[in-house]
Amino acid sequence: MEHSPLRVLEFYSGIGGLHYALMSSGVEASVVAAFDINTSANHVYRSNFPRTPLCQRNICGLTVEYIEQLRGDVFLMSPPCQPFTRQGNKADDKDNRTNSFLHLLDVLLKLVHKPGHVLIENVQGFEVSATRDHLITVLMKCRYTYQEFLLTPTQFGIPNSRMRYYLLAKLTPLKFHFTTTDKPMTILPDGIDGITEPCVAPLCNFIQPMSCSEEDKLLVPPEVLLRYASILDIVQEDSTQCCCFTKAYGHYVEGTGSVLQCNSDGNLEEAFREYLLGGKKSADSLVKLRLRYFSSAEVAGLLWFPAQFQFPCNVTSKQQYRLLGNSLNVHVVSVLLYRILFNDCDKTT
Ligand SMILES: C[S@@+](CC[C@H](N)C(=O)[O-])C[C@H]1O[C@@H](n2cnc3c(N)ncnc32)[C@H](O)[C@@H]1O
Known part of the structure; x- marks a missing residue:
């Protein structure tokens, strides 16, 4: 039977780390809409993904009807992390920067066509936040099963520390192919071979x-x-x-x-x-x-952005570091997508 590509909505798209992870995962999917409010991030995104519909919009303003008509099968999201970091005072759900994510959760509750697969990325610290508890309540109400992770690229053979929180969720009757736990996993589940690399590559592999x-x-x-x-x-x-x-x-x-x-x-x-x-x-x-x-190109390499990723020439080096610092490790997300979120996704029993 022929499948049409999964329709992906990429929220908080920044410079497209989630999009690259999706491409590298090999999952048959297409980003049908990406959303970000930041003009310089959008400039970079557009120059690297000229064919992807990118909406320069505040996510707080997206209505249920608008999202419904996009018929997203997959939601990828990396909401602002400052509300959950020490430097950001850990204001959590009281921080205005969390509003758009709370709004998206409200939209998810009301959607008739809910995405079958969801991936959320944030900083370590999110897992103990009130926002995370609210997210879990919404996922349970919508009948998702989920698994949280705390993982860093060094576990994947990349010589860069970047401990991050990930949540993967599947809509019932889709199931994970391992027993889920209610605490974040700090390694990948048993039986997923060849994921964590025992030896980490030296930095010279990334130095230009x-x-x-x-x-x-x-x-x-x-x-x-x-x-x-x-x-x-x-x-x-x-x-x-x-x-x-x-x-x-x-x-x-x-x-x-x-x-x-x-x-x-x-x-x-x-x-x-x-x-x-x-x-x-x-x-x-x-x-x-x-x-x-x-260099920013070396940082991009350590984040596993592909060689074809480029900053347009009018993006200053300060902006480049800033945008990369907000982004994510493409390889880690890609592994989570193809080995866990979409592994056996057709199995319903
Ligand atoms: C953690 S970064 C995500 C980075 C992205 N995954 C990448 O690879 O570059 C969060 C992004 O959310 C965007 N953002 C924050 N609040 C927003 C809002 N209310 N509406 C739309 N975008 C927002 C920021 O501009 C920023 O690019």
């Missing part, structure tokens, strides 16, 4: 060749080294780990992502000893290490 002048542009300035050296996370080409890149990467130092030591002959410990012995008055010893930021 560049000229000295290109490298110079990415160097951490001496004044930043002088002030913040002790809180930098410094990695080398052979490291198998780097920190989560956030939207402030490149212009704010603390906890925003790792920097790379380009001078592999330099001794990091010695350089630090010199810097500390000198009373932190000179960053010369650290400058010699040639510490640089990862």
Whole structure:
């Protein structure tokens, strides 16, 4: 029997991480509508997916009737995460940025044609929020079964930490092919072979060749080294780990992502000893290490965006880091889609 492609609605589409994950999952599906309010994210999305209908709209304004007529079989959503992070004060459902997601849940309750499959991505911390409890109540009312996960790309062989919350849901009578639990799983269920990679690839696999002048542009300035050296996370080409890149990467130092030591002959410990012995008055010893930021293309690679993904030339590097910091790991979502959400989706018993 011939199937027509599943109709996917991509909410909070940003630069299209969910769309790329869907493509790489091999699921026969087509994004029939994507929604985001952010003009620069939409500019990037449009240039990479020129044929996908993208609506520059506030999701709070989408009506049940409008969503109903789109007849979405799959909802993919990555709602704003600031309400659930420490920096965002964990205001949860009291934060206005959660309103659009609460609105979508209300729409879901009222839809006659409900999506058979749902995937939601958010930050770690969402799983203990009142918003998550409300989401579960709505899913139960609508007769979905669900499974939550807390997973990071290093579990998938990618040398980048990005612990994230995922919820996958199937509309009854669709079922998962494993026993679901009411707590987030921190590894993939038994019997799903070949998913978690025992060994993590070194960073050199993700580092792009560049000229000295290109490298110079990415160097951490001496004044930043002088002030913040002790809180930098410094990695080398052979490291198998780097920190989560956030939207402030490149212009704010603390906890925003790792920097790379380009001078592999330099001794990091010695350089630090010199810097500390000198009373932190000179960053010369650290400058010699040639510490640089990862380029936005390298960050995109670590997030598993495909090589064809490009930023239009008028998107500044600050915007690029910002948009990537808001995005997601394409590989992790892709595995969740093809190994779990759509695995045996036709089985109803
Ligand atoms: C966590 S990011 C999602 C990023 C996306 N998955 C990607 O790969 O780039 C959240 C996105 O939601 C968008 N957003 C936030 N509130 C919105 C609203 N009320 N209506 C539409 N989009 C909204 C933001 O502009 C942002 O792009």
